[in-house]
Amino acid sequence: MTLGTMYFGTTVPEAIGVDVLDEAFDLGVRTWDTANNYAFWVPGGTGGESEECLGRWFAAHPGRRDDIFLSTKVGARPRHGSKNLADAVGLSPTAIRGQLHASLARLGTDRVDLLYAHIDDETVPLAETIGAMEELRDEGLVGEIGASNLPAPRLREAIDAASGHDRGYRFLQQRFTFLNPAVGTDLSPHVLLDDAVAAECAAGGITMLGYSPLLSGAYTRPDRPLPDGYDTPANREALAVLAQVAGRSGLDSGQTVLAWMAQRATGVLPVVGVSSIEQLRSAATAVKTTLPQQDIHALEAVRMAG
Numbered sequence: 001m002t003l004g005t006m007y008f009g010t011t012v013p014e015a016i017g018v019d020v021l022d023e024a025f026d027l028g029v030r031t032w033d034t035a036n037n038y039a040f041w042v043p044g045g046t047g048g049e050s051e052e053c054l055g056r057w058f059a060a061h062p063g064r065r066d067d068i069f070l071s072t073k074v075g076a077r078p079r080h081g082s083k084n085l086a087d088a089v090g091l092s093p094t095a096i097r098g099q100l101h102a103s104l105a106r107l108g109t110d111r112v113d114l115l116y117a118h119i120d121d122e123t124v125p126l127a128e129t130i131g132a133m134e135e136l137r138d139e140g141l142v143g144e145i146g147a148s149n150l151p152a153p154r155l156r157e158a159i160d161a162a163s164g165h166d167r168g169y170r171f172l173q174q175r176f177t178f179l180n181p182a183v184g185t186d187l188s189p190h191v192l193l194d195d196a197v198a199a200e201c202a203a204g205g206i207t208m209l210g211y212s213p214l215l216s217g218a219y220t221r222p223d224r225p226l227p228d229g230y231d232t233p234a235n236r237e238a239l240a241v242l243a244q245v246a247g248r249s250g251l252d253s254g255q256t257v258l259a260w261m262a263q264r265a266t267g268v269l270p271v272v273g274v275s276s277i278e279q280l281r282s283a284a285t286a287v288k289t290t291l292p293q294q295d296i297h298a299l300e301a302v303r304m305a306g
């Protein structure tokens, strides 16, 4: 699993964030995800808080940076003072370089292991964006490059644009969980990891990561209703099967979703957001649990039927 730190330093107080990072390190959860705009939309947030929280943890634990696979994202940070993604700095080569250097300063490190283009920027040719990111990789400031929130046709364009380049995007981080929203549901700015996207990733040898796997806790918490577009007859049936599998496995339904994601034939690595040590432990237990193959098949079948 990847630990998502989106709200660390804003709605998750920094002291709790730091405790969670300590526990994650001890549990061996050492793939950590942030972005240069987390979490600007929270009242009082500027967008640098999550990276700064991680930076202070690295500063307090000299030598441990090398044990963490650290990803951040650029392109979706609004220009100074704006709270609107329409004002995002974007993905021109100059903007990418400037944003990465600002991230490295906040993180207190000289490189990130994975840099994502956070949202699509149709004003810049994909070949220019990819070329600029590869340049940073060749300079050693970035280990791998990836994209986030690309629909299948744009991902195909990105794969084509990368030919002639060195390697192009190796990772894709997209919205993914067990339940699918009704067709036509507006998730913007999120983009689903649907079957068409998964097929492009398979063809391009791109590793898939899925964010928002727990739907903010909706699989287990009465205080968290399903998001708009998810309360469908097909999903109610799927939730019943999920509950049966969970009952057999000793996991709760949210944990069962994480275990299924990690174990399914087309693996999608879960990017899990937590706001307490208990939630982190719950997720870590889940991804270490092996579900019987027949339960994996049952979950896939009811999901496909929907």
Ligand SMILES: NC(=O)c1ccc[n+]([C@@H]2O[C@H](COP(=O)([O-])OP(=O)(O)OC[C@H]3O[C@@H](n4cnc5c(N)ncnc54)[C@H](OP(=O)(O)O)[C@@H]3O)[C@@H](O)[C@H]2O)c1
Binding pocket: 003, 004, 005, 006, 007, 033, 034, 118, 148, 149, 173, 174, 190, 211, 212, 213, 214, 215, 216, 217, 220, 221, 254, 271, 272, 273, 274, 275, 278, 279, 280, 282, 283
């Ligand atoms: N690339 C992108 O565009 C993008 C977009 C969104 C997210 N992300 C990444 O994905 C990560 C996760 O995103 P997300 O927060 O939307 O994920 P999520 O899986 O939908 O929700 C995480 C939330 O679920 C609740 N939760 C966690 N463990 C639980 C448990 N055991 N029982 C009950 N509730 C539990 C917590 O809510 P409370 O904190 O309220 O308790 C937690 O903050 C982010 O941190 C970020 O790194 C990326």
